[in-house]
Amino acid sequence: MPSAIELLHITKRYPGVIANDDVSIRIGQGEIHGLIGENGAGKSTIMSILYGMVKPDEGTIKIFGQECEISSPMDAIRRGIGMVHQHFMLMPDETVLRNIILGRTPRRGLSIDEARAAREITEIMDRYSLKVDLGAKISQISVGEKQRVEILKALYRQVKILILDEPTAVLTPAETDGLLNIMRKLREQGCTIVFITHKLKEVLAVTDRVTIMRKGVVTGAGETSEMNVRRLSELIVGREVATEVPMKPFSPGEKVLELREVRTAPRPGRMPLHDVFLSVRRGEIVGVAGVEGNGQSDLAEAIAGMIPLEAGSVRLCGREIGRDSIRRRRQKGIGHVPEDRLKTGVSKSCTISENLILNRYYTPPYSKRGVFSHAKISRFSEELCKSFLVKTPDATYPLSTLSGGNMQKVVFAREFESSPELLIAAQPTRGVDIGAIEYIHGKLGELRDEGRGILLISAELDEILALSDRIVVMYEGELVGQFLRGEADEYEIGEYMLGAKRREVRDEE
Ligand SMILES: Nc1ncnc2c1ncn2[C@@H]1O[C@H](COP(=O)(O)OP(=O)(O)OP(=O)(O)O)[C@@H](O)[C@H]1O
Ligand SMILES: [Mg+2]
Incomplete structure (x- = not known):
């Protein structure tokens, strides 16, 4: 197969680190190429070099067999390369539509032909089942939606090479399946894709070949058909990774957190809470399952004090904290790993x-x-x-x-x-490598075993199932189901997540 991309002997040094050390990667035309490896291995760096955002110290790049200098993203775009970044690069105060057409704006005379652009984009959205509200402002949409905007932006530019840097980190399982299908469709049309991810299942499901990096160097490459989860994790971290979290038998204590009839005010692009009753006990991990955008963000933020309550009460260790400031709540024992680490973390x-x-x-x-x-x-x-x-x-x-x-x-x-009484962990392992997931899960288990309460909000159902003593399901701002560990499997929980089933959750006394 002819090459779409050849990265040859690329080296990039930063003070104290060699991010890429004589890295050579070959990617065939029309293939989906997985690029995997630990946090800090150099994946984003090598792809930012290909996209013209980072200048390498040494090495050459060939695109479709032709040696070229890519000194800016404009150069890369001109050569048909598109990149969806690990951290979004959108203009928050502009609409989705304006963000997508930026740099490739259709004109009618002197004015921008937004209607035409909207038609073209709607057609792409239909073709790839990728829906976003074109009129909404970026600041009002969820992280999952921002991801879709970034992908639409690349598709609108009709890229021949698409780099996706951890696109599924912020997607729900259903959205991820959708994206993998989009990738397959793009491949059918001859598009070459570089796919960076920490999720080995996805690597095995969609890629043709894979390259593994570690500490700035390429440590392995091969056909995906010759790999399995075990082999890949060994190539990534050099050992096997445990998926079970060792924890003491479940013996919950008194309530650390108690929400009664909590409501939050509607905000654009956000799902408010509607009469939520929820408690977390000492020594308990309560997992909140749900399709992202169903009120999980308001739940975490209302407890942490980042948004006001419209009604209801929040109690920490038996005392009302619903009107306290963020800092006051922290001092009283709330820890919070926020979902959008760059914005609020x-x-x-x-x-x-x-x-x-x-x-x-x-x-x-x-x-x-x-x-x-x-x-x-x-x-x-x-x-x-x-x-x-x-x-x-x-x-x-x-x-x-x-x-x-x-x-x-x-x-x-x-x-x-900070040894919190209650830790709100929203997407705590988003974007971290498999070795670090094992470590963070172990730490959450430790915190629970010490008698702290943990509210785990995660879009990864696997993570919820692995850690939670009790699982609640959120749908359209309400809790619609509740299960003890082992009471329901992912399919059953999935039905509640999609609103197909529900039962009242009123919390036990
Ligand atoms: N602008 C910079 N200045 C200094 N060091 C940097 C810079 N950018 C990256 N690095 C370092 O280069 C190394 C590789 O980083 P890179 O972002 O490529 O990792 P990665 O494989 O994408 O990791 P992750 O999976 O966490 O996204 C890291 O050690 C990082 O700290
Ligand atoms: Mg990265």
């Missing part, structure tokens, strides 16, 4: 160390009478980076130098270390 311009200490810099021993102890702060952050597998040469580097999965680990480490 971290400050990108601060250092890794500052981010790790964000929730306690004003308390001893890190600060005494307003004076910071830099030695204590730096020791603390170094230890955290080590134990939570955050890969960085130095915790005083800006957070923005970390790979996507490593930023997620920073947020989790910070919230875990």
